[in-house]
Amino acid sequence: MNRAVVYQAASICLSYPDDRVLGLADVxxxxxxxxxxxxxxxxxxxxxxxxxxxxxxxxxSYVDVFDLSKRHALYLSYWTDGDTRRRGQVLADFKQRFRDAGLVLGDTGELPDHLPLVLEFARHRPDEGAELLQSYRASLELIRIALAERDSPYAGVVAAVCATLPGRSPEDRAQAMALAAAGPPAESVGLDPYDPRLLPLEPTGGR
Structure with a gap:
């Protein structure tokens, strides 16, 4: 399997489906x-x-699934860190990793842990990208399971990303939560982990 192609395809498919993105379906x-x-x-x-x-x-549908529901949040560190001081450092680490790879993200209006951005990085650096994705395997699996529970066609895209990583995917939410171990840290500043105010409530980035 050509992982770079999978990562690029998933990055496109999980982005907001404007006319440009939808026009890439055949490609x-x-x-x-x-x-x-x-x-x-x-x-x-x-x-x-x-x-x-x-x-x-x-x-x-995209806005309803990803912007208005925290159950399908595409922000990887949201699942592990919530809105904690640690998450600020994690986001800075994402940015630095992208800079070190020479990846210019542009003004997307999204945080650097947004899955389509991480997948774009993985397309350019498949080995390093797979390692980064594996470090957020629990986040990916929880997103995949939540989308599957909703019968969303986006579930297959996330499943394909998970299939590029070592080890079998959890079969259910309980196994995914076990993979996540202790879950988000308790220390926070203002908002608790999983608070819906962590996520955008209106489309951004020119939507």
Whole structure:
């Protein structure tokens, strides 16, 4: 499996589905068929949905799933650190890692632990990116399980990312929580871990 192709495809598919992103559906599908056929089936439900659903509905669904629900938050350190002092340092570490790799993120309006940004980094540096993703394996698995529970076509995309990492995925939420061990630290400044105010309530970044 070509991990770089999987990471790039997932980065696109988990980004806000504006006209540019939706216009890449055919390109993404062909790239997966040619370079990562084992992963292609996991992306197929989302790509088919994109092709058969009005763009406005796809966009509304994305906001509903990812922006208005903390259960599917794409911010990796949110699952492990909540809004703690430690998370501030973690976000700084993400930024530094990207700078060291020569990756210019641009003004996306997103935090550096936003999964599409991390996947873009992993596309450029597959080994280092896989190591970073593995360090947030519990976050990824909790996102995957929550999306699957919602019957969201995005679940397959996250599952494909998890499949590039060593070890089997947890079968259920209890196993994923065990993987997360103690969970978010208790020390916080103002907001508790998993507080919905941690997440954007309105679309950002030109949506």
């Amino acid at each position: 993404v599908g062909r790239a997966l068929d040619e370079s990562a056929p084992a992963a292609a089936a996991s992306f197929a439900p989302l790509l088919r949905w994109w092709e058969t659903t009005p763009a406005s509905e796809v966009q509304r």
